[in-house]
Amino acid sequence: MLQLPESTRVQQRVPKKLLIEHGAATPQDKRLIQDGVDEITWLASLKPHLTGVPAYEDEHRHYREAAVLSLTLRPGTRPARLVELLHRAVPHPVLLATTVNQTLSLSVAHLRKSQTEADQTVLDGPLLSVAMPADGGDATFRAALSLAGQPRSDLYALVQGWMDTLAALDVAQETGTFQPSASREQAAARHAALQQLRLLRAQAAELRNRAAKERQLARQVALNEELRAVQAQAEQLRQQLDGGAA
Numbered sequence: 001m002l003q004l005p006e007s008t009r010v011q012q013r014v015p016k017k018l019l020i021e022h023g024a025a026t027p028q029d030k031r032l033i034q035d036g037v038d039e040i041t042w043l044a045s046l047k048p049h050l051t052g053v054p055a056y057e058d059e060h061r062h063y064r065e066a067a068v069l070s071l072t073l074r075p076g077t078r079p080a081r082l083v084e085l086l087h088r089a090v091p092h093p094v095l096l097a098t099t100v101n102q103t104l105s106l107s108v109a110h111l112r113k114s115q116t117e118a119d120q121t122v123l124d125g126p127l128l129s130v131a132m133p134a135d136g137g138d139a140t141f142r143a144a145l146s147l148a149g150q151p152r153s154d155l156y157a158l159v160q161g162w163m164d165t166l167a168a169l170d171v172a173q174e175t176g177t178f179q180p181s182a183s184r185e186q187a188a189a190r191h192a193a194l195q196q197l198r199l200l201r202a203q204a205a206e207l208r209n210r211a212a213k214e215r216q217l218a219r220q221v222a223l224n225e226e227l228r229a230v231q232a233q234a235e236q237l238r239q240q241l242d243g244g245a246a
Helices: 016-023 027-036 079-089 139-145 155-175 184-213 217-242
Strands: 009-014 037-046 066-073 094-100 103-113 121-131
Touching (some): 009 016, 016 037, 016 079, 027 037, 079 094, 079 103, 103 155, 121 155, 155 184, 155 217, 184 217
Parallel strands (some): 066 094
Antiparallel strands (some): 009 037, 037 066, 094 103, 103 121
């Protein structure tokens, strides 16, 4: 799917104890790793001399390489915390493929230098994790996710490109069609619109439940009017996403 050069392949199993040593912040995290992780594999290392994509450095980060890893979890394990721990533990930006209960998700996050610990990195901004379609996605998505489909000016741009591609896949789960964003600005706007749409739907569900339980007619009417307004905002956002703009 990523169509990486053969020279980038690593295919090396990572012992769980390394994740415990570098990623477990609490006894609960250690137990979660021990009980939930089945296998971690370092699939590929994308270094400048292997990919032709230059390293990136500014005052906040130094990307010398990007990594592709897989994480297989035992059935019934909740993946969110383990995915976060792995992204935090690796000192390079990671595109992570996580499998649990026969469901595959892809995640990616930016890193920055820690302000309190020398030579340490922390997550920079939110971690983006998106479930893959059962069929692996259409040809447009696979082409967009491939190395050839990503920006190649430097490793920061490459990682951001992966993030924007996964964000577009997230939008596609709402609209039914994968459409890459035309620019970084459009990608950010579409992602923000999708998050707002989900918040409005949660708000609508809460209003619907409150209206169903309300016994005073006037209050019930007011709640239903508020519900209709929220639903109208949600529909407007959905139409924007369908049109590829937000």
